[in-house]
Amino acid sequence: MQPQNKGSIQAENNVDETNLASATYHKTSPPFTIRPGSRFPSGVTVSAEGVNFCIFSRHADRAELLLYAAADSPMPFQVILLDPEHNRSFFFWHVFIEGLPVGTHYTWRMDGPSDTAATGRRFYPGKELLDPWAQAVSDTLWDRKRACSEQDSDSKSLRAIVAEPLPRISTDTTLRCKQTDLQGAVIYELHVGGFTHHPSSGVAYPGTFAALKEKIPYLQALGVTHVELLPVMAFDTQDIQPGVAARELHNYWGYSTHSFWAPHPGYCIDPVRATREFRDLVDALHAADICVLLDVVFNHTAEGGETGPVIHFRGLANDIFYHLDAIDRRRYLDFTGCGNTVNCNHPVVTAFIVHCLEYWVEVLGVDGFRFDLASVFARGDNGLPLANPPLPWTIESSRILSQVPLIAEAWDAAGLYHVGAFPGMAWSEWNGRYRDVMRRFVRGDPGLIGEIAARISGSADLYAHDERKPANSINFITCHDGFTLYDLVSYNSKHNEANGEDNRDGSNDNMSWNCGVEGESDDPAVCKLRWQQAKNLLAILMLSRGVPMLLAGDEVLRTQHGDNNAYCQDNELSWFDWRLTERNRDMLRYTRELIALRRRHPSLTSNRFFTGAPMPGRDYADITWHGVRLNEPLWYDPQARILAFTIAGQREDEEDLHVVLNMSDQSLDAPLPPLRTQCWHLAIDTAQSAPADILVRENQMPITGESCPVRPRSVVVLEART
Numbered sequence: 001m002q003p004q005n006k007g008s009i010q011a012e013n014n015v016d017e018t019n020l021a022s023a024t025y026h027k028t029s030p031p032f033t034i035r036p037g038s039r040f041p042s043g044v045t046v047s048a049e050g051v052n053f054c055i056f057s058r059h060a061d062r063a064e065l066l067l068y069a070a071a072d073s074p075m076p077f078q079v080i081l082l083d084p085e086h087n088r089s090f091f092f093w094h095v096f097i098e099g100l101p102v103g104t105h106y107t108w109r110m111d112g113p114s115d116t117a118a119t120g121r122r123f124y125p126g127k128e129l130l131d132p133w134a135q136a137v138s139d140t141l142w143d144r145k146r147a148c149s150e151q152d153s154d155s156k157s158l159r160a161i162v163a164e165p166l167p168r169i170s171t172d173t174t175l176r177c178k179q180t181d182l183q184g185a186v187i188y189e190l191h192v193g194g195f196t197h198h199p200s201s202g203v204a205y206p207g208t209f210a211a212l213k214e215k216i217p218y219l220q221a222l223g224v225t226h227v228e229l230l231p232v233m234a235f236d237t238q239d240i241q242p243g244v245a246a247r248e249l250h251n252y253w254g255y256s257t258h259s260f261w262a263p264h265p266g267y268c269i270d271p272v273r274a275t276r277e278f279r280d281l282v283d284a285l286h287a288a289d290i291c292v293l294l295d296v297v298f299n300h301t302a303e304g305g306e307t308g309p310v311i312h313f314r315g316l317a318n319d320i321f322y323h324l325d326a327i328d329r330r331r332y333l334d335f336t337g338c339g340n341t342v343n344c345n346h347p348v349v350t351a352f353i354v355h356c357l358e359y360w361v362e363v364l365g366v367d368g369f370r371f372d373l374a375s376v377f378a379r380g381d382n383g384l385p386l387a388n389p390p391l392p393w394t395i396e397s398s399r400i401l402s403q404v405p406l407i408a409e410a411w412d413a414a415g416l417y418h419v420g421a422f423p424g425m426a427w428s429e430w431n432g433r434y435r436d437v438m439r440r441f442v443r444g445d446p447g448l449i450g451e452i453a454a455r456i457s458g459s460a461d462l463y464a465h466d467e468r469k470p471a472n473s474i475n476f477i478t479c480h481d482g483f484t485l486y487d488l489v490s491y492n493s494k495h496n497e498a499n500g501e502d503n504r505d506g507s508n509d510n511m512s513w514n515c516g517v518e519g520e521s522d523d524p525a526v527c528k529l530r531w532q533q534a535k536n537l538l539a540i541l542m543l544s545r546g547v548p549m550l551l552a553g554d555e556v557l558r559t560q561h562g563d564n565n566a567y568c569q570d571n572e573l574s575w576f577d578w579r580l581t582e583r584n585r586d587m588l589r590y591t592r593e594l595i596a597l598r599r600r601h602p603s604l605t606s607n608r609f610f611t612g613a614p615m616p617g618r619d620y621a622d623i624t625w626h627g628v629r630l631n632e633p634l635w636y637d638p639q640a641r642i643l644a645f646t647i648a649g650q651r652e653d654e655e656d657l658h659v660v661l662n663m664s665d666q667s668l669d670a671p672l673p674p675l676r677t678q679c680w681h682l683a684i685d686t687a688q689s690a691p692a693d694i695l696v697r698e699n700q701m702p703i704t705g706e707s708c709p710v711r712p713r714s715v716v717v718l719e720a721r722t
Helices: 008-009 192-194 209-214 215-224 272-285 348-362 372-378 390-397 430-444 449-456 460-466 525-542 583-601
Strands: 045-046 050-056 062-067 079-082 091-096 105-111 158-163 185-189 226-229 233-235 257-263 289-298 368-371 406-408 428-430 475-476 547-551 623-626 640-646 657-662 668-671 679-685 707-710 712-719
Touching: 050 428, 062 348, 079 390, 091 712, 105 226, 158 272, 185 192, 192 209, 215 272, 215 583, 257 348, 272 289, 348 390, 348 547, 372 390, 372 406, 390 406, 430 475, 430 525, 449 640, 525 583, 525 657, 583 623, 583 679, 657 668, 657 707, 707 712
Parallel strands: 185 226, 185 547, 226 289, 289 368, 368 406, 406 428, 428 475, 475 547
Antiparallel strands: 045 050, 050 091, 062 079, 062 105, 105 158, 233 257, 623 640, 640 657, 657 712, 668 707, 679 712
């Protein structure tokens, strides 16, 4: 569909245009005086004299900047028509406005030649566009449905805000996280809004960055080293399916980014101070020795497919920022399942992404990133995989980004799968193979012993050949996408009816087991088994080399009642119910002690793969594998559901560990490796009730005899000491 006639661009100009000839310096009220400005950097740059605006649009031949006093101002107080001779350098439009105050809201209008089918270029001269480089935004008037109409010039657009400038954080400051890599990390994946939105949270401003600060003592007590925040870059809460919208639901997870440089206004007390509020949170977490990772979404944007809304890129440089069909350039190639795919290996787009990430590190203090559907980063202009895609290499080669953890969700929605082979050198990966095999093993699937051992050992089969390390494997059992831990042991099938899509959404293959009853149960035997299975999964996760990631709420058995795709449920179904910290305090205690056990054992957090060879100065190996008999692992038994192993301490003061995983339905009298001067002490027995399920060192009792009873579907861990 062709854009409106250029003449319509003047329709809303209710004020006189300011031009260079009328320059009067240091105005403090409109109309503000303007100068030509600079093409670097993009976005806004605030100085003592005023504000520089710059935006990229290669093929635009007309640009207007609209200034608003507030988020809900019905009309701009000044509209500036940029002069191509003075306000354009190459493909950048720019203007400097003297004395313009921080907090001013603004949009752009652009026009240019359009031949969408042939070139993919789109211009919408009647629509107001959001600055993609904006560091603060407002969605007060945003109407996604109206923005999807090309005829509707009154789009109720998103508005950018001239944000308070923040200084860069020095690399040697105390405001930086002390840990620069992931060795020894325990990651906690949480949703900023959902973590404090429940009425039981007891915070001053529920659902905000400020509220999360109030919960830092809880995170410290839990023992996690990193929080991984679900998307906090500003996203479109209205980006949902029609059936979902009919239920008055909205996009909750945030995987619909529109402003990559701006914190989400919904998480702010005052969106004008968004950058300050976010940085205050980061500083507070660093002061508590907790690092901050961001889940970022550069694979697609909130503009969606051909019928999606006009927000920014579509009306600025559609043919550059998106993958388009080679024959019919009106069509968007969709490798993400979200309507469009960012053309991330175009030089302009690569620079946009890298500079954005550097900003979040240098200015906002972030310590690393997890990249959603990162296999998209390997696709070229035509969507086909590249042997050496520029973006992943450019990210890890950045002077700034080379110093922080980079985690890839190493697949995309169109079948590209890179687990164990993501392009680049330094990338860690969400290990989907770890998740899948552990779920199957604990639910009772036989014949998995060999792969279970490989995953517990850090997945050397996936990473060692490329000279990567165990920390390149992010091990997880659950994450935001799918069942919670409690639901994994309580449901055989998904139950997503509340989403409004007739239970068609979400994965159908969850590798779960309901322990005999689907959903809620008051049968004591079923409930006990579910708790035991949950403890089994957590124990294996924390006993594995690599980097464990825990989903927020799993430590208190939070449930979504079988909904495995709660992306639209911004309500009590998804929120962290803080009453569970008391109701399920035994599971919380178990998780805390489990994390503590992991962190006090360097043999579990080591960033080296096991060799099976004797330890220096000792006559036994760093790891020894067993089955129902010592030194006889059941590698080739198709019915085996039992694996035991002994891990040697790395330091003289570190206890050896002996672990027995019995996922069979039969009790086992597990033989114990002989010790010369020490004896085995029982540390964990998931079949026991609290507090005997996990014992602190001073309460552990020695095991007498040459074996230890291990009940069905349980994990036993022993420590060797005098």
